[in-house]
Amino acid sequence: MKYLFxxxxxxxxxxxxxxxxxxxxxxxxxxxxxxxxxYDLISRTQExxxxxxxxxxxxxxxxxxxxxxxxxxVRWPEQFESMLAAQGLDMPGLRNDQYKVQxxxxxTIWDGGKSKADKELAESEAEQSRTSADVEMYSLNxxxxxxxFGILLMQEQKKSIEDMMGRLQNNLNYVNALVxxxxxxxxxxxxxxxxxxxxxxxxxxxxxxxxxxxxxLELFIGEEIGDGPLTVPSxxxxxxxxxxxxxxxxxxxxxxxxxxxxxxxxxSLTPKFALFAQGYYGYPGLNMFENMMSSxxxxxxxxxxxxxxxxxxxxxxxxxxxxxxxxMDMVNVQRDVFSFNTAVMTEQGNAEITRLRAVLKDDDExxxxxxxxxxxxxxxxxxxxxxxxxxxxxxxxxxxxxxxRSTHEIExxxxxxxxxxxxxR
Numbered sequence: 001m002k003y004l005f006x007x008x009x010x011x012x013x014x015x016x017x018x019x020x021x022x023x024x025x026x027x028x029x030x031x032x033x034x035x036x037x038x039y040d041l042i043s044r045t046q047e048x049x050x051x052x053x054x055x056x057x058x059x060x061x062x063x064x065x066x067x068x069x070x071x072x073x074v075r076w077p078e079q080f081e082s083m084l085a086a087q088g089l090d091m092p093g094l095r096n097d098q099y100k101v102q103x104x105x106x107x108t109i110w111d112g113g114k115s116k117a118d119k120e121l122a123e124s125e126a127e128q129s130r131t132s133a134d135v136e137m138y139s140l141n142x143x144x145x146x147x148x149f150g151i152l153l154m155q156e157q158k159k160s161i162e163d164m165m166g167r168l169q170n171n172l173n174y175v176n177a178l179v180x181x182x183x184x185x186x187x188x189x190x191x192x193x194x195x196x197x198x199x200x201x202x203x204x205x206x207x208x209x210x211x212x213x214x215x216x217l218e219l220f221i222g223e224e225i226g227d228g229p230l231t232v233p234s235x236x237x238x239x240x241x242x243x244x245x246x247x248x249x250x251x252x253x254x255x256x257x258x259x260x261x262x263x264x265x266x267x268s269l270t271p272k273f274a275l276f277a278q279g280y281y282g283y284p285g286l287n288m289f290e291n292m293m294s295s296x297x298x299x300x301x302x303x304x305x306x307x308x309x310x311x312x313x314x315x316x317x318x319x320x321x322x323x324x325x326x327x328m329d330m331v332n333v334q335r336d337v338f339s340f341n342t343a344v345m346t347e348q349g350n351a352e353i354t355r356l357r358a359v360l361k362d363d364d365e366x367x368x369x370x371x372x373x374x375x376x377x378x379x380x381x382x383x384x385x386x387x388x389x390x391x392x393x394x395x396x397x398x399x400x401x402x403x404x405r406s407t408h409e410i411e412x413x414x415x416x417x418x419x420x421x422x423x424x425r
Contacts, residue, residue: 021231022148022417025221029140032222035133042129049122056115059107067099074288093292100282106306112270117263124257131250138246140220141421147217149414151230154210156406161203164399168196171378171391188388195392237353237416238425243342245424251335255328262324265317271309278302342422349419356412363405370398 020028030036073094172192178184211227218224278301284291285298374394381391 019225019228019230020221020223022144022233025148025217026141026144028221028223029144030137032220033137033140035136038133039130042126042133045129046122046126049125050119053115053118053122056111056118057108059105062104063102064104065101067097069097071096073098074292076292091293094284094288095295098283099297100280102278102280102282104276104278106274106276108272108274109305110273112267112272114264114267114272117260117267121257121260121264124253124260128250128253128257131246131253134246135250138424142418144217144220145414145417145421147213147220148230149410149417150213151210151217152232152413153407153410154206154213155229156410157206157403158203158210160399160402160406161199161206163402164395165196165199165203167374167395167398168192168199168392171381171395172196174382175388184388191388191392195396233413233417235413235416238420238423240425241343241346241350241423243339243346243423245338245342245422247338248335251331251338254331258324258328258331262321265313265320265324268310268313269317271307274306274308276304276306345422346419349415349422352415353412353419356408356415359408360405360412363401363408367398367401367405370394370401374398 073096075093076091172189175184175189175192179186179189214225214227279299280301281297281299283295283297286300286302287298291298374391374397377391377394381388
């Protein structure tokens, strides 16, 4: 049991201090980026819009009340009033004050396809918003790459500087021994010490830059990565040059939304039919003659079929269609521009990768030769043939060659990942 516990504890400690690789950093950045919350808001908005479109078939009920005073009302003709008065009948007619409490119910029986078009528009708008969010989230990849490869570059430069400082220290120890034996001058030891101090200053600058990159990366991913070395990703180039960028899906979604709006124009041209019922309690009622003889309130009702056809929709139809067609053409132009720029960036990326691979082959040979020259200079120094300044120059040349090689290695990896981001592969 103790053995099992120690294993689990070791695994937990390892997991706690394990450094995330570049792909994991991108996943964490997407999860931690505040814009991720807009996906949930987009889904909610889509649900609300679809719900509203579905409720278009529910009966519409309205309740109203009114009280009016009219300057004139329907009255009996004077001749008829005279006849009634002659017979001793008092029929005052309608009163000027009138009252009504009314309820209206309307049930759509054919909406010309409006509810269906509303649903399609809601879905297309949600898809357009979602793909726009995808584009914004995708832009995180290049920012993570810049920080991640910046850290890797600082790591390699630190290693080269530390190797150079190790060589300088070995030579300093050797020169100090010569000084103690009276074979070399103190100035030679001081020259080496100056180089060590200069290298230490450079090392501190590199460490400060690396720490800055690490802190920024932690802000993006929402986790601490400590000071341990990051994993160097593999230099595997993407296959093919066909782009799968989210911008292309965004353009498709924009076209889909414009097409949905175009269908809404067709719907606006069709008549709508509905059943309706009206009922009210008030004065006067539908039986006006009865209310001319009595001012009693009464219940009244009407049922029927109603057609509504907005003829004014034809006025701006041609202009509206031209506007939508022009908007679609603009989206297609933006797609063509994006595809063209992507193709150019792809060619540039492939050329840069080819160049850096060729440079790296030369770098390996340059580092090997610089190492041979430095070792030969150290041997000659021990034989008293080469002075210290010449040896320091050889050590500096070797360190510069190593830094150049490590820089080109990281630049190659970064160029490969830039190409991946360009193609989304």
